[in-house]
Amino acid sequence: MACLLGIDIGTTNTKIIIFTENGDIVEERAFPTPFISDEYGGCYQPQEVLNVLLENLKSFSSGAKKEVVALSISSFAEVMVGLDKSLQPITKSPAWFDTRTDTIFQETKDTIKSDNIYRLTGLSPQSKYSLYKLLWHQKFEPEIFQSVCYWTSMSGYVLSALSGVLSFDYSLASRTMFFDQQNRQWSQELLDNIGVPLEKMPKLTPSGIVLDTIQKNIARLTGLPENLQVVTGGHDHLCAAVAVGVFKQGQVLISTGTTENLTMALDSIPQINLSQLKRSFSWGHHAIPERYYGMSGIYSGGYSLEWFLKLVNENYQYLKKMSQEIPKEVSLFFPYLLGADYDGARGAFINLEGQMEKADLTKSLIISLGFEYKDLWDIMAQNLNIQVERVTNVGGGTQNDFWMKVKSAVLNEKILVPQDKEGSCKGAAILAGMAVGLYNDPEDAYRKTFHLAKIYEPGPELRESLLPWYRLYLELRDDIRHLNEKMKIIQTKRRK
Structure with a gap:
């Protein structure tokens, strides 16, 4: 073979x-x-x-x-x-x-x-x-x-x-x-x-x-x-989108690595004015010819979690031992450690309390990543007129069961997780295979190579418990932006 x-x-x-x-x-x-x-x-x-x-x-x-x-x-x-x-x-x-x-x-x-x-x-x-x-x-x-x-x-x-x-x-x-x-x-x-x-x-x-x-x-x-x-x-x-069959409109890819990327496949180039968007997202040519995409993401998605675990002297094994319960008080985290969709964006924790422990902050960070992602998701789907049909998540973050359950609940979407953890590598190999005739087309490659590992269904109770915090997150996001822009002005003056 x-x-x-x-x-x-x-x-x-x-x-x-x-x-x-x-x-x-x-x-x-x-x-x-x-x-x-x-x-x-x-x-x-x-x-x-x-x-x-x-x-x-x-x-x-x-x-x-x-x-x-x-x-x-x-x-x-x-x-x-x-x-x-x-x-x-x-x-x-x-x-x-x-x-x-x-x-x-x-x-x-x-x-x-x-x-x-x-x-x-x-x-x-x-x-x-x-x-x-x-x-x-x-x-x-x-x-x-x-x-x-x-x-x-x-x-x-x-x-x-x-x-x-x-x-x-x-x-x-x-x-x-x-x-x-x-x-x-x-x-x-x-x-x-x-x-x-x-x-x-x-x-x-x-x-x-x-x-x-x-x-x-x-x-x-x-x-x-x-x-x-x-x-x-x-x-x-x-x-990675090629590897999991995300190349037709309605198909969505979540790629969780250093960044947490969101890719929505498009059948044609979108007609959107930047001034119409509450938050910007990019669009361009897919790796599948004659297909396009809308793309956004959290620049420091997986990076934020790695950063925090390093600070508290833990590794990913800690996440498996951590309880799955949602904290009564969520410390909202704004995951802009590597920037965001505006100049000067920086990360922040809000609503810290003295009795909060390591697990509370870890779970709060993961929950907040879900909130940030939900905001990006809704803006893209609405402006691109996307009716979501299938969602697939790839990358190392899929091994974090708590993160995946939170994500599914917040997005209110069923999420497919493939067996392969390295979607980008596999997608490159599939492109090579199509080029030399091993696959008839992208759909043929998907049928032959995609192996499902798990499906996450949105939990109604979990979703209801997180919705009030999500609404608060959206309100505070604009305030955080204002503070970041103010700090940027002060920093610029100091450098001069």
């Missing part, structure tokens, strides 16, 4: 998995994504990502490797890699959450018409997007910026190293803030504004397109077959 190789370059860890045609795992590896932390957040090391990736590929058994017919890659978005003419990285690659672009965002926000940008690119201006990262390079590394021959994504860089072909898929281009969604091309006007000639941007392609066979030197080094096909991948959340 032919096998497929999926690679997921993640915010914290990179995963490599060999799957059978039926979606079963043959072998897997994982390693921390090479990263240098600093006061702004930090930068990825593209060359090191590739080096460690190749070393891990070498470590797979020869029996598993010889059956692999194609590979593809999912990765985080917004991160840019500057390459020289030999396709070697020569720039820093600030993380999507890195804050060094905040000053650039502030300096340029009055010159950017948000409504126009939103209609063209599907994004409301935020400092994390690729456009601001390129402006940062232009201002603070002008010589390196000028010497860059090509700009690509992290996925595009690794794919080029494996195949020798440079590319940029639509789903990752959708997160740059200079991709013309309607015409599926780079925006000449926006590239001119940031001083990047069009010829420095790679050819745009859909996800799931064969680039070439793997380069012979890479095949020799790793032990992979010389006829292995290298296939364009996509944005990690959209690859």
